[in-house]
Amino acid sequence: MNQIARALTIAGSDSSGGAGIQADLKTFQELHVFGMSAITAITAQNTLGVQDVLELNPDIVAKQIDSIVTDLGVDAVKTGMLASPEIIETVAAKINEHHLAPFVVDPVMVSTSGHLLLTGDARTSFKKWLLPLATVITPNLHEAEYLADMKITNWEERKQAAQILIDEGAQAVIIKGGHDVGEKAVDLFYDGSNFQSFSAPKTDTKNTHGTGCTFSAAIAAQLAKGDSLPDAIAKAKAFVTAAISHPLSLGKGNGPTNHWAYRQEEKK
Template identity: 65%
Template sequence: MSSVARALTIAGSDSGGGAGIQADLKTFQELRVFGMSALTAVTAQNTLGVTGIYELESEAVATQIDAVATDIGVDAVKTGMIANIQIMKTIAAKIEEHSIPNLVIDPVMIAKSGDSLLNSDARLALKKYLIPLATVVTPNLPEAEVLTGLTLDSLDSRKQAARLIVSMGARSVVIKGGHLAGEAAEDLFYDGNEFSILSAPRIETPHTHGTGCTFSAAITAHLAKGTSLPAAVQQAKTFITAAISHPLHLGKGHGPTNHWAHRLQEGKS
């Protein structure tokens, strides 16, 4: 293992800088991990919505992964927006070919603006090809409902969904609770054996663009550094809570989170 932790994000580009590979690379940098990227698509988007999605060829994705894995090396990888089945198959094959450890899957399906980022066939392929390789899957409530076909209106139903996702082959799952009502934002973590609740005060703000990307990137960064899975998830929860707590007030819609807010919280500004 390199003396410098290395993390790879395989995801789409967000021209607004709040989500996608831009959010991932900012998070890696903040957590002192060397970040690398393999683009799956280029999107034209801002805080108001997505105005264009331009998918790359699967060969381009494969070549990017090969270039990184065969030279610099990868200690952990996360996936974000993957627009089609062929790219999913390619990513799965390359992760196995290069024996890349610590796969974090953020099953990006819908942008904060409501725009769809993943078609129905690709959703099925996600379950078939990538989830069985995952160290942890990080769906929000709507994504967990799509993956499992369940209505998640109670803690028991969320636990059932978590069990189902692990039964698909994933080692663990975090079902994020940002869409729940209540004073606390509670995520459900299931490691395949035990459940735990990750709780933080709910912050009322429209500036939550890229929260899912940032949270999963923080998990990836900590795993790349050799942190245990439960600790990586807990530390990522702390990171994203800080990022939401100190909004940047950018844009006219759902603004981005603040990737350097953890330093303010820790008195390291």
């Protein structure tokens, strides 16, 4: 492995800086990983919502990936918003062509409020082309329901959904519990053999924009440095918990998380 760990994010741009490419690069930097990006879409958004989206041509997405891989090299890659079936298939082809791994898939399909962000065609492409390449997939509860095509109302159903995603090709899955009821955010990890939970106290705050992007980026960063998957998840859980529990209170809506909070906590 190169002396400097390198991580690539393939995702959409968030003009407000709280999620997407911007959140991923901030997370990589905070975890001492050199971050690179291939942008799939440009959004006009802020803490109040998304005002507009411009999907990029799949060819320029492919060329961004080629440019990075053939020069700087990649130790881990993650995906976020992929916008369309054509971009999903393009990214999957490049992951295969360049043998990019470890590969963290954040299925940006359903918003925090439960709003569907991808069409049924995109879901089909995602499950066919991308899921079988995933080292780990990181859905929230809404996304896990959508991908597994089932309702999740308890812990056993969460396990069933995880098994479905493994059966469909993912090497491992972690279903995030931040949207569940209760005082703790409990995530379920499954690698096809063993279940494991990761738990942290919840913070009463509306400033949670970009938590999914940040979590998956932190996993990718740790994998780029050579951590095992469970260790990478544990570090990512601590990173995103710190980011949520020290809010910046920016904007008029759901503000961004604090990407430097983990570093500040480490110094104490």
